[in-house]
Amino acid sequence: SSAISIRGLCKSYGHTEVLHGIDLEIARGATTCLIGPSGSGKSTLLRCIAFLEEATRGTILIDGQPLGFEERPDGTRLRLAPPRIRKVRSGIGMVFQQFNLWPHMTALGNVTEALVTVKGLSRQEADARGMAQLRRVGLEARARHYPSELSGGQQQRVAIARALALEPEILLFDEPTASLDPELTGEVLTVMRDLGQEGMTMVVVTHEIGFAASVGQRIAFLDHGRVLLNGTPAELFAAP
Numbered sequence: 001s002s003a004i005s006i007r008g009l010c011k012s013y014g015h016t017e018v019l020h021g022i023d024l025e026i027a028r029g030a031t032t033c034l035i036g037p038s039g040s041g042k043s044t045l046l047r048c049i050a051f052l053e054e055a056t057r058g059t060i061l062i063d064g065q066p067l068g069f070e071e072r073p074d075g076t077r078l079r080l081a082p083p084r085i086r087k088v089r090s091g092i093g094m095v096f097q098q099f100n101l102w103p104h105m106t107a108l109g110n111v112t113e114a115l116v117t118v119k120g121l122s123r124q125e126a127d128a129r130g131m132a133q134l135r136r137v138g139l140e141a142r143a144r145h146y147p148s149e150l151s152g153g154q155q156q157r158v159a160i161a162r163a164l165a166l167e168p169e170i171l172l173f174d175e176p177t178a179s180l181d182p183e184l185t186g187e188v189l190t191v192m193r194d195l196g197q198e199g200m201t202m203v204v205v206t207h208e209i210g211f212a213a214s215v216g217q218r219i220a221f222l223d224h225g226r227v228l229l230n231g232t233p234a235e236l237f238a239a240p
């Protein structure tokens with residue numbers, strides 16, 4: 001079965017509907033890129049999968065489990081109990097365009113904060129797990145540096161390590177390299193490719209088609225709140 005099943009997903013802001021019934025299956029253990037023009041709804045769709053936004057209609061199943069809401073055949077929507085929402089939501093990690101690191105914390109502090117405050121790990125356990133994740137993104141030697149002492153590419157790798165430390169089954173990326181100088185996107189791309197090789201399920205919003213073609217096994221093309229095309233890079237970019 002799919003890692004994520006999106007069925008009939010609609011999202012409105014006020015009276016304006018911006019997602020018009022998205023149906024999309026996200027394959028397990030693969031990287032799916034969401035591409036499309038600015039304003040087509042890529043970020044909104046990703047934020048719905050992250051449950052940072054609530055869809056107006058339709059359902060999202062994570063590993064077969066409904067995220068946030070269950071929709072009955074008659075169209076009524078039932079909000080699930082908070083523990084059940086948290087359980088499904090905890091399998092999903094997110095990486096943002098602007099890194100969103102805490103400036104007053106070291107790289108290691110950023111990675112371990114939620115392990116201590118949310119997961120209840122001891123400082124010692126959290127540091128051990130945090131260092132392992134920093135090693136995974138090639139930043140062990142920068143553990144004691146503050147974000148302002150790191151390049152943009154290094155900051156984004158810290159943000160990836162922070163997401164990984166919570167052991168997600170699915171990682172979502174919203175324009176992960178859009179804030180980076182071109183020479184720094186390569187190091188983030190390398191980390192993402194490594195994760196892909198390890199079998200991580202990833203969904204990546206990007207407006208850079210070259211990036212999508214080099215990191216994605218599946219590409220979904222959105223336009224005006226609809227999925228117009230969905231396939232492998234070879235299928236999408238093949239000459240007619």
Ligand code: ADP
Pocket residue numbers: 013018036037038039040041042043044045
């Ligand atoms: P993309 O990521 O493809 O650039 P978005 O998902 O950011 O597209 O936006 C899709 C549409 O929804 C756009 O018309 C945008 O202006 C609108 N939109 C996004 N977020 C909000 C919001 N918080 N309130 C109102 N409209 C929004």
Ligand code: ADP
Pocket residue numbers: 039043044175
């Ligand atoms: P993106 O394309 O990555 O969503 P934007 O600059 O379009 O980036 O949006 C940045 C933030 O502003 C997002 O949180 C989005 O939800 C919000 N936003 C986007 N469009 C609108 C809008 N028309 N009205 C209100 N908020 C918006």
